[in-house]
Amino acid sequence: MTTPVQTHPKATAELLRSLGPSRVLTDEATCFAASFDNMRLSFMPEAVVRPAAEEDVGVVLRLANRHRVPVTVRGRGTGSTGASSPIRGGWVIHLDHWDRIEIDPVSAMATVQPGAITAQINDAAEPHGLFFPPDPSSIKHCSIGGNIATNAGGLRAAKYGVVRDHVYALEGFLPTGEKVRWAAPLRKFVSGLNLRDLWIGSEGTLGVITSATLKLVPLPAARRTFLFAFRTDEGALEAAAELMRLRLNPAVLEFLDTQTVAAAERQRGARVFPSAELGSEETHAVLLLELDGHPAALADDAAKARQWIARYAAASRETDNPAEAERLWDIRRTCSQAMYALGNAKLNEDVVVPFRSYVPLIRYTRELRDRLGLATPTFGHAADGNFHVHIMFDRDDAEHRRKAETAIHEVMTKVVELGGAITGEHGIGIAKSPFLRLQHTSAEVGAMLAVKRALDPNGILAPGQIFEPMNIWEHRPVKVTLPWDKH
Ligand SMILES: Cc1cc2nc3c(=O)[nH]c(=O)nc-3n(C[C@H](O)[C@H](O)[C@H](O)COP(=O)(O)OP(=O)(O)OC[C@H]3O[C@@H](n4cnc5c(N)ncnc54)[C@H](O)[C@@H]3O)c2cc1C
Numbered sequence: 001m002t003t004p005v006q007t008h009p010k011a012t013a014e015l016l017r018s019l020g021p022s023r024v025l026t027d028e029a030t031c032f033a034a035s036f037d038n039m040r041l042s043f044m045p046e047a048v049v050r051p052a053a054e055e056d057v058g059v060v061l062r063l064a065n066r067h068r069v070p071v072t073v074r075g076r077g078t079g080s081t082g083a084s085s086p087i088r089g090g091w092v093i094h095l096d097h098w099d100r101i102e103i104d105p106v107s108a109m110a111t112v113q114p115g116a117i118t119a120q121i122n123d124a125a126e127p128h129g130l131f132f133p134p135d136p137s138s139i140k141h142c143s144i145g146g147n148i149a150t151n152a153g154g155l156r157a158a159k160y161g162v163v164r165d166h167v168y169a170l171e172g173f174l175p176t177g178e179k180v181r182w183a184a185p186l187r188k189f190v191s192g193l194n195l196r197d198l199w200i201g202s203e204g205t206l207g208v209i210t211s212a213t214l215k216l217v218p219l220p221a222a223r224r225t226f227l228f229a230f231r232t233d234e235g236a237l238e239a240a241a242e243l244m245r246l247r248l249n250p251a252v253l254e255f256l257d258t259q260t261v262a263a264a265e266r267q268r269g270a271r272v273f274p275s276a277e278l279g280s281e282e283t284h285a286v287l288l289l290e291l292d293g294h295p296a297a298l299a300d301d302a303a304k305a306r307q308w309i310a311r312y313a314a315a316s317r318e319t320d321n322p323a324e325a326e327r328l329w330d331i332r333r334t335c336s337q338a339m340y341a342l343g344n345a346k347l348n349e350d351v352v353v354p355f356r357s358y359v360p361l362i363r364y365t366r367e368l369r370d371r372l373g374l375a376t377p378t379f380g381h382a383a384d385g386n387f388h389v390h391i392m393f394d395r396d397d398a399e400h401r402r403k404a405e406t407a408i409h410e411v412m413t414k415v416v417e418l419g420g421a422i423t424g425e426h427g428i429g430i431a432k433s434p435f436l437r438l439q440h441t442s443a444e445v446g447a448m449l450a451v452k453r454a455l456d457p458n459g460i461l462a463p464g465q466i467f468e469p470m471n472i473w474e475h476r477p478v479k480v481t482l483p484w485d486k487h
Pocket residue numbers: 037038072073074075076077078079080083084095114135136137138141142143144145146147148149150151152153154155202203204205207208209210425426462484
């Protein structure tokens with residue numbers, strides 16, 4: 001932990017006078033806690049502001065503009081790209097205490113404050129037979145403000161969409177401190193330019209969200225979960241593509257490659273499917289399928305899925321019992337932590353590729369593993385091409401760090417070559433800032449920067465994020481245990 005350095009003492013003193021010492025915190029522990037996200041690269045702010053009233057956000061931003069103080073907005077710090085790290089110091093606006101949730105069951109809408117934990121929105125909606133479909137794996141820890149700012153996705157995105165598909169309206173403050181409302185709590189709104197969608201996914205660079213109205217959808221009446229084993233990674237991915245051709249519209253279709261399954265089986269001390277059932281001692285790749293909807297439609301889809309399984313899978317299980325389904329999910333829930341047996345550090349790349357590139361991508365991850373000697377366990381959402389390619393390495397080994405740095409550059413280059421995207425849900429932040437120009441032309445980046453300058457002429461909000469390539473390898477992550485580490 002390093003003591004916060006006051007590079008804007010006059011501005012911070014004025015902020016303290018305006019909002020009071022209970023709202024502007026400059027102690028070391030508070031500043032340290034707001035200095036990093038799940039990426040764990042710490043950059044100390046000068047103060048953490050926990051506004052009492054909405055207008056306080058305007059006060060902070062106007063003062064920041066007058067004194068040119070960098071401002072970073074923070075939800076709950078689960079982001080994995082360093083996007084809520086105050087890399088240029090200054091002030092952090094921390095909004096986790098703004099967590100009000102109001103459900104309108106007739107309109108099927110939720111009006112929420114940005115600090116509301118996403119899982120709690122579902123808890124509030126469930127008694128009305130509704131839910132908010134985007135379900136990042138961090139759902140019990142992350143905030144809706146962070147979800148909107150990153151356009152978060154989740155396991156059910158292929159069927160239900162991402163956060164952008166579920167936002168009716170936003171309220172908040174421009175970087176210059178003026179209050180704005182983008183759209184309204186209405187099902188239809190086409191007045192003026194759509195700056196609501198510009199804010200969604202802008203990673204806290206274009207405004208501060210203080211309220212959101214979300215679209216809720218009816219909870220599915222029934223659900224059936226399947227787990228399948230395949231002899232090879234390619235076999236599982238080809239089967240997934242074939243399943244999509246059947247037009248089953250799965251709520252979940254998770255792929256786990258053989259490296260991932262082997263790590264999870266080692267941690268669990270048990271095979272996912274017994275060798276006798278597989279007819280082989282070899283580790284198999286896995287697909288986890290969940291169908292949901294009206295019971296009659298579901299029965300029809302389940303029958304189609306069974307015909308498909310018979311052609312492709314080496315073994316299978318299925319259930320509509322929630323407790324048994326939870327057991328089928330166990331491999332997916334444990335695999336992420338299990339990978340740490342393959343290296344004490346992990347790069348988690350959330351790339352997206354088109355269906356035609358699934359097999360080339362997985363072959364490439366194995367080729368990389370064999371060439372560099374680093375494990376590359378890969379899992380992901382096989383219904384929408386969003387794969388998490390992990391590069392496991394030993395952080396204390398300089399050679400391993402060099403190889404991991406090479407590997408991430410290669411993966412990003414390959415993904416673009418395969419017609420894909422360098423990020424499908426985590427965003428750019430600082431982690432992917434060196435690769436932005438692999439994905440986008442100079443004209444595209446220039447247009448993005450023109451928008452940024454128009455809304456934030458003094459470069460107050462999240463300076464240095466997204467657009468300025470940062471060499472993250474010059475920074476060492478802090479050693480901390482975060483609430484989600486055990487999951
Ligand atoms: C274990 C784990 C699993 C994860 N799984 C997924 C997953 O499946 N899918 C996925 O998409 N992500 C996933 N993530 C990443 C992360 O949870 C998401 O990016 C999440 O949306 C971040 O929310 P947060 O509240 O923690 O935001 P933070 O990390 O605090 O901030 C993220 C970004 O949002 C901005 N921001 C936050 N609040 C506001 C606001 N009120 N106004 C303007 N900008 C704001 C910040 O400035 C920053 O740019 C995972 C992370 C972990 C640790």
